[in-house]
Amino acid sequence: xxxxxxxxxxxxxxxxxxxxYTCDCGGLLSVExxxxxxxRSIFDARRGARxxxxxxxxxxxxxxxxxxxxxxxxxxxxxxxxxxxRDGLLFKHEGENPTGSFKDxxxxxxxxxxxxxxxxAVACASTGNTSASLAxxxxxxxxxxxxxxxxxxxxxxxxxxxxxxxxxxxxxxxxFDVAMTLVxxxxxxxxxYLVNSINPFRIEGQKxxxxxxxxxxxxxxxxxxxxxxxxxxxxxxFGKALLEARRYGWIDRIPRLASxxxxxxxxxxxxxxxxxxERFRVQAxxxxxxxxxxDPVSWDRAVTAIRATNGVVEQVTDEELMAAKRTIDRMGIGxxxxxxxxxxxxxxxxxxGVMHENERIVCVLTGHVLKDTxxxxxxxxxxxxxxxxxxxxxxxxxxx
Ligand code: F0G
Numbered sequence: 001x002x003x004x005x006x007x008x009x010x011x012x013x014x015x016x017x018x019x020x021y022t023c024d025c026g027g028l029l030s031v032e033x034x035x036x037x038x039x040r041s042i043f044d045a046r047r048g049a050r051x052x053x054x055x056x057x058x059x060x061x062x063x064x065x066x067x068x069x070x071x072x073x074x075x076x077x078x079x080x081x082x083x084x085x086r087d088g089l090l091f092k093h094e095g096e097n098p099t100g101s102f103k104d105x106x107x108x109x110x111x112x113x114x115x116x117x118x119x120x121a122v123a124c125a126s127t128g129n130t131s132a133s134l135a136x137x138x139x140x141x142x143x144x145x146x147x148x149x150x151x152x153x154x155x156x157x158x159x160x161x162x163x164x165x166x167x168x169x170x171x172x173x174x175x176f177d178v179a180m181t182l183v184x185x186x187x188x189x190x191x192x193y194l195v196n197s198i199n200p201f202r203i204e205g206q207k208x209x210x211x212x213x214x215x216x217x218x219x220x221x222x223x224x225x226x227x228x229x230x231x232x233x234x235x236x237x238f239g240k241a242l243l244e245a246r247r248y249g250w251i252d253r254i255p256r257l258a259s260x261x262x263x264x265x266x267x268x269x270x271x272x273x274x275x276x277x278e279r280f281r282v283q284a285x286x287x288x289x290x291x292x293x294x295d296p297v298s299w300d301r302a303v304t305a306i307r308a309t310n311g312v313v314e315q316v317t318d319e320e321l322m323a324a325k326r327t328i329d330r331m332g333i334g335x336x337x338x339x340x341x342x343x344x345x346x347x348x349x350x351x352x353g354v355m356h357e358n359e360r361i362v363c364v365l366t367g368h369v370l371k372d373t374x375x376x377x378x379x380x381x382x383x384x385x386x387x388x389x390x391x392x393x394x395x396x397x398x399x400x
Contacts, residue, residue: 002034003016003031003066003067004016006032007023007027007029008300009026009027010023016113017117019117019193027300028300029200030200030301031203035063036247037248038064038248040248042063052073052076056075056108057078057080057081057105058075058079058208059073059077060080060212061207064211065205065207065208066109068116072112074140075112076108077098078098078105078108081097083216094365094367095336095366098136099129099133099161101129101133102364102366103130103132104136105206105208106133106205106206106237107130107137107195108137110195111138111195113201114141114143115141119193121146121191121193122138122144122146122193123187124195125147125180126179128149128290129371130195132158135164135167136165138165145165145167146192149162149169149170150172150175150176150292152171154289155289155371156373157371158371175292176293177281177293177294180297183196197234197236197237197297198298202233203236206237206238207237210242213225214250214251222255222359222360222361223256223359223361224346224355224361225238225257225258226257226258226345226363227259227260227366228259228290229302229341230265232298235298235302236298238309239305240301243308254309256311257312258314258345258349258355259302260314260341260342262316262321263286264284265294266315267295270282287337288318288321288336288338290337290367314345314349316341316344316345322337323344324342324344326379327340329369334369335365335368335369336366336368339364340365346363386398
């Protein structure tokens with residue numbers, strides 16, 4: 001099956017063996033293939049398989065992800081996450097991936113491509129989850145891992161995880177957007193392969209979040225898919241996944257996308273409010289450190305995704321997203337703050353009449369509750385955690 005890189009702005013094409021992330025015109029690149037129809041029954045037949053490539057919730061869909069010899073695939077395996085139904089909503093928990101976030105779905109593809117291209121070192125800028133995922137997959141692939149993080153701005157758990165898997169951590173004096181600019185320049189100058197979501201192969205892997213949830217629903221499209229929005233890789237991937245699912249004949253209607261930003265990091269929301277007449281950049285600040293991003297790189301393809309799915313972009317305050325996190329945590333499911341923008345967004349979009357009670361809504365939870373324990377501990381009441389003397393009397397006293 002022929003695959004190529006195609007510019008989303010000017011349509012210029014490049015070979016997939018080219019090491020490049022943008023077109024000469026500056027446009028973002030997309031992996032495109034000629035297939036018109038792919039029979040989805042092959043994916044259903046692979047479900048529950050034991051071989052890693054078929055057990056992977058990414059490579060199960062490989063005909064529409066990356067054309068590669070299965071022996072060359074770098075897979076943990078990943079994906080195959082649960083879909084929970086609670087309080088009339090569906091939650092696809094991508095925090096159940098091997099490194100605790102959805103990033104593993106894109107990373108397995110980018111790392112497979114890195115090996116194919118003969119890369120010896122890989123890098124990314126990160127708010128913590130991409131770096132942990134990169135570190136884990138680079139360890140498996142035997143590649144040198146270098147991550148650029150905003151100094152002092154990522155959760156302790158994510159930093160520890162990244163270090164544990166063996167990556168070199170460069171703590172950049174600046175925010176995520178500064179680290180992103182630096183890593184792009186460093187990769188260009190130093191011959192390191194960049195695996196941020198600007199890399200189109202990351203997007204190919206992240207499409208499978210949507211395909212797997214459609215498969216979970218026996219290919220009955222929901223009304224809405226709700227996703228947190230930071231650097232806009234996922235929003236882009238979800239739009240591409242839905243268009244391809246329709247083109248390949250897997251679904252007969254396209255669900256609407258709802259991308260949710262934190263109010264303090266809301267350039268995409270501002271864009272949506274002006275029908276994307278211009279590109280916004282902000283100085284980002286939010287308790288949800290994963291999406292503390294002011295200048296998202298995948299802007300153009302995310303605009304396409306929102307337009308093509310009749311989608312919406314909403315913003316929520318830190319208070320709203322932390323209240324939603326508490327609800328998700330208390331369901332016994334749990335997630336990190338950025339993921340809770342989904343439920344907070346649904347609450348807001350229902351209140352404003354954009355979403356309706358009887359609609360089928362899937363919220364994508366992007367990261368595990370243990371990714372940010374500070375966010376939990378800061379909000380625990382002194383009634384829930386009590387230090388006591390080691391006596392039954394003390395226990396009785398606390399139980400009341
Ligand atoms: N949720 C979580 C838990 C994330 O870690 C991220 C992004 C997002 C949502 C936003 O997804 O960027 O595709 O719009 N984290 C990146 C990182 C930036 O470095 O880990 P997006």
